[in-house]
Amino acid sequence: MSKDHNAQKTCWNCPALELRGHVDFRACGQSMRKFMTEGQAMAECKRRPELGLFDPASLTFEECPEWEEGPYGYQLRDMRVLILGIDGYLGWTLALWLGSLGFRVAGVDNFNRRRWVAEEGSHSVVPIAPMEERLRAAKEVLGIEISFREFDILDNEKLRQFIQEFQPEAIVHYAECPSAPYSMVDFQHAAYVQHNNVIGTLGLLFAMRDLAPEASLIKLGTMGEYGTPLTGRPIFEGIFPADAVLQWDGREWSLGGELTPRDPVSFYHVSKVQDTFNVYESCKYWWLRSYDVMQGVIYGVHTEQVAADPRLRTRFDVDEWFGTVINRFVAQAVVGIPLTIYGSGGQTRGFLALRDAMQCMTRLILSPPEPGQYDVVNQISGVYRVRELAETVARIAADEFGLEVEIQRLENPRVEADEHPYEVVYEKLPQQLGFEPQVTLEEEVYQMLKLLIQPSIRSRIEAIRQVILPKTRWSGLHKEMDVIERYKVRPRRVVGLGAEGGGEDDPER
Amino acid sequence: MEAKGPRLAIIGLDGVPYELIRDLAAKGVMPMVDELFQEGKLDKMASSVPAVSSVAWSSIITGENPGTHGIFGFTDVAAGSYRLTFPNFAQLKAPPFWEESLFGRSAILNVPSTYPARPMNGVHIAGFVAPDLTKAVYPPSLVDQLRAWEYEVDVDASSAHQSLELFLRKLNQTLDARTRAFLGLVERPWDTFMAVYTGTDRLLHFLWPAVTDPRHRLHEAALDYFRRVDHSIGRLVERLPEEAPLVMLSDHGFEALEIQVNINRFLLQEGFLRWRRERPRSLNDLAEGSVAFALDPARIYLHRKGRYPRGTVGEDQAEKLVDQLAAALAELRVEGREAVARVYRRQEIYHGPQVDRAPDLVAIPAPGIEFKAGLEADSLAEPAAPFTGKHRGDNAFLYVRPPEGHEQPPQARSVQDVQPLLVWLKNSLCQSRRRNDE
Numbered sequence A: 001m002s003k004d005h006n007a008q009k010t011c012w013n014c015p016a017l018e019l020r021g022h023v024d025f026r027a028c029g030q031s032m033r034k035f036m037t038e039g040q041a042m043a044e045c046k047r048r049p050e051l052g053l054f055d056p057a058s059l060t061f062e063e064c065p066e067w068e069e070g071p072y073g074y075q076l077r078d079m080r081v082l083i084l085g086i087d088g089y090l091g092w093t094l095a096l097w098l099g100s101l102g103f104r105v106a107g108v109d110n111f112n113r114r115r116w117v118a119e120e121g122s123h124s125v126v127p128i129a130p131m132e133e134r135l136r137a138a139k140e141v142l143g144i145e146i147s148f149r150e151f152d153i154l155d156n157e158k159l160r161q162f163i164q165e166f167q168p169e170a171i172v173h174y175a176e177c178p179s180a181p182y183s184m185v186d187f188q189h190a191a192y193v194q195h196n197n198v199i200g201t202l203g204l205l206f207a208m209r210d211l212a213p214e215a216s217l218i219k220l221g222t223m224g225e226y227g228t229p230l231t232g233r234p235i236f237e238g239i240f241p242a243d244a245v246l247q248w249d250g251r252e253w254s255l256g257g258e259l260t261p262r263d264p265v266s267f268y269h270v271s272k273v274q275d276t277f278n279v280y281e282s283c284k285y286w287w288l289r290s291y292d293v294m295q296g297v298i299y300g301v302h303t304e305q306v307a308a309d310p311r312l313r314t315r316f317d318v319d320e321w322f323g324t325v326i327n328r329f330v331a332q333a334v335v336g337i338p339l340t341i342y343g344s345g346g347q348t349r350g351f352l353a354l355r356d357a358m359q360c361m362t363r364l365i366l367s368p369p370e371p372g373q374y375d376v377v378n379q380i381s382g383v384y385r386v387r388e389l390a391e392t393v394a395r396i397a398a399d400e401f402g403l404e405v406e407i408q409r410l411e412n413p414r415v416e417a418d419e420h421p422y423e424v425v426y427e428k429l430p431q432q433l434g435f436e437p438q439v440t441l442e443e444e445v446y447q448m449l450k451l452l453i454q455p456s457i458r459s460r461i462e463a464i465r466q467v468i469l470p471k472t473r474w475s476g477l478h479k480e481m482d483v484i485e486r487y488k489v490r491p492r493r494v495v496g497l498g499a500e501g502g503g504e505d506d507p508e509r
Numbered sequence B: 001m002e003a004k005g006p007r008l009a010i011i012g013l014d015g016v017p018y019e020l021i022r023d024l025a026a027k028g029v030m031p032m033v034d035e036l037f038q039e040g041k042l043d044k045m046a047s048s049v050p051a052v053s054s055v056a057w058s059s060i061i062t063g064e065n066p067g068t069h070g071i072f073g074f075t076d077v078a079a080g081s082y083r084l085t086f087p088n089f090a091q092l093k094a095p096p097f098w099e100e101s102l103f104g105r106s107a108i109l110n111v112p113s114t115y116p117a118r119p120m121n122g123v124h125i126a127g128f129v130a131p132d133l134t135k136a137v138y139p140p141s142l143v144d145q146l147r148a149w150e151y152e153v154d155v156d157a158s159s160a161h162q163s164l165e166l167f168l169r170k171l172n173q174t175l176d177a178r179t180r181a182f183l184g185l186v187e188r189p190w191d192t193f194m195a196v197y198t199g200t201d202r203l204l205h206f207l208w209p210a211v212t213d214p215r216h217r218l219h220e221a222a223l224d225y226f227r228r229v230d231h232s233i234g235r236l237v238e239r240l241p242e243e244a245p246l247v248m249l250s251d252h253g254f255e256a257l258e259i260q261v262n263i264n265r266f267l268l269q270e271g272f273l274r275w276r277r278e279r280p281r282s283l284n285d286l287a288e289g290s291v292a293f294a295l296d297p298a299r300i301y302l303h304r305k306g307r308y309p310r311g312t313v314g315e316d317q318a319e320k321l322v323d324q325l326a327a328a329l330a331e332l333r334v335e336g337r338e339a340v341a342r343v344y345r346r347q348e349i350y351h352g353p354q355v356d357r358a359p360d361l362v363a364i365p366a367p368g369i370e371f372k373a374g375l376e377a378d379s380l381a382e383p384a385a386p387f388t389g390k391h392r393g394d395n396a397f398l399y400v401r402p403p404e405g406h407e408q409p410p411q412a413r414s415v416q417d418v419q420p421l422l423v424w425l426k427n428s429l430c431q432s433r434r435r436n437d438e
């Protein structure tokens, strides 16, 4: 795997850098302003004060002894990473992943997610331990010390205190409500999701401005921010490439560098778009640096660390609000519920396995943008149609586990196109950050089936059977969907794009 | 506590040329200075090579040449790397005069290149480059007082790019705050007092024609700044003991500027320099085959093997390359005129234990031309605007008002003769005191 994606980055990108001001030799003068176009930036290293004042562009990661070679590129020794939403599906997995790579990890959560899932009468079908036990097991089994604080990140005072104390060099922001259906239940839920997500992020940005301006923010957005443009124009990585052009009325303008259009598909997705603008503006106003991660739908249960002990497992939800599509299919296959797809099932989305998502996040953390730089990555490893996924899961369940699996097409509870073009550009992670996917869809589906089919877990799926099928409609009606068609996938059938049947589940949630 | 003993005061005016201070005094723009000039002797003095403040003031306060004090410019390259550093007081390899007991308790205010401040007998406020006020001041308890005076280490010269009027306003504000600090601290006990006005240099960089040309729209405004400086000096001198000897000086002179010449561009064009990437970000992008590079303003270093990570120039090739570089520089012409007034080789100007770190060559520009060593320049020469003034090495000034009843001390011809002069003055004071005591 490529390790040298960040070798030539300089102190300018490093969170240990403290910008001190500028000197303009032509005027023999200094300016205390940290960011200027005139003159020469002067910096100090918070980790190596003995270097004195120096030009931050003149030292590369490769040369700096604080950056050591690691499996995912040069790695800042004992780099301090703060994970907001550390109790969640991705947060907990990342905490253990980074911890075992030698990062110093701290995290915040208020267990919102556990409550939201309980609100629906559901639970994580893979049992998860309470936080104290998780932390203890991390220490015992993996030797990882995680510093955890329980509070709502909307409590800005507490957030500031913790940032001040921990002095993060990177902040991974997962602490949002991630469910589209949940945000569509009623006004209260929509308002709650938007408040939690938008105001939480805004407070974080102000805290970073004041207390951690050099830290790199890795902010989770979603591919759902873009929607699915029906013209078929490519979905760029958030920002138009330099040679994009707008033509109208016989005239022409460059679009290079501008944010691309967003077309969110639920009030949850709207909250992510609002976040995008808030983050973008703070980079502009305050020289913060951020990756806005347009993440595809994550599937899977496995990393080496979460599989190391039952107390270290990450959550796995399959209910209509919080389950993501492939994870839900696997659970449905295990308990004999037909895999549910919406409409024609032709919806196409970007996906990424849990373990690959962890690799991507590590690479992003290790390759901080420059001060003031707002960057966007489309974080997916492949694009699939939902009905194709259902068929893949059904086939593996039948072939490898002898399960009898049906697929059913339901009326679509959402307002979305179920047949549409979809061309996603996802080049930065593989081309600039050295990301190489390590997991195939088939392998991970197999692994998930293997875990979920265990009687103890199967019975936990059975117990929440009634909340698996969708009832939350975008129209506001709360009622089960009518079945359009039901069909069986025969074993050993080769499935390709455009196969008949289909419907879809909820790609994101 | 009242300080006892013979007292000595030094006032610095960064960048003010001999001819300018002489004329401003004579024409009544600086009446206080004129009055002082009647009581002592004004001379021309040579600056350091290169004539930049960090090098010149380091020589002034130590009495040494850069080969001994180790400060060769505002920037340097850390050994064994391409890390561009901003050497400061911590890297100064010779002691400043106030660390000798002869000078007693001192107030050292706004002397460039004395950051970070370190413990000493007295008070110290470092001059530029001093990015963090809390580290620029000794004792640290003085920081709050300085903040109350709204003290700034340096005017933010970037405002000059927006408006010269705005820049002048900021210069005045910075000067007023500096005067408050100088006057506040001159009242405290000291044996040696040194205060430097640095806004003069900033002003001359952007407003040289306004100062020298009576038809310039900002002529009066620029002269007003010197009136304010004069007034500030007057109030300071009032508070000095009358019998105390006074030294007034600048670190380098100035002259008009028209063209900026980019020395690294020249080295590139002549094949001495090569980059590893199209747009170099720093010296770290020097390619293996480069034989030389320049640091501001025109310090040329051979890319020596063993000294730089990708250096290839061996000891045996050095002399020949220096000859080639000197010959090429002598030929350098821009806009039809010769650009180089003189090329110094290391051994002509530097001596002492730090000489290995010295540039191999230093080029001195012809009148009207300024050398710069930026990396990204696309052309050899470019208009210097909005900069209109540049340093000059041969017309700094030195004024001495000897202690009462003493002759003029031996003349200081260059910046590194200043410290011996200060020692001479202190010694003669001690002797006369001893005589008086007898």
Ligand SMILES: NC(=O)c1ccc[n+]([C@@H]2O[C@H](COP(=O)([O-])OP(=O)(O)OC[C@H]3O[C@@H](n4cnc5c(N)ncnc54)[C@H](O)[C@@H]3O)[C@@H](O)[C@H]2O)c1
Pocket: A084, A085, A086, A087, A088, A089, A090, A091, A108, A109, A110, A111, A112, A113, A114, A151, A152, A153, A154, A173, A174, A175, A176, A177, A178, A196, A200, A220, A221, A222, A223, A295, A296, A297, A298, A299, A315, A324, A508
């Ligand atoms: N899982 C996916 O497929 C996917 C895809 C794209 C984007 N994302 C985004 O990634 C992030 C993490 O997703 P996840 O699947 O791990 O979700 P999750 O709900 O499991 O994790 C979010 C965590 O944040 C916590 N949290 C929420 N609001 C909080 C608050 N105000 N204060 C403190 N803690 C709070 C929750 O308790 C939860 O533990 C989310 O922002 C989500 O939108 C996820």
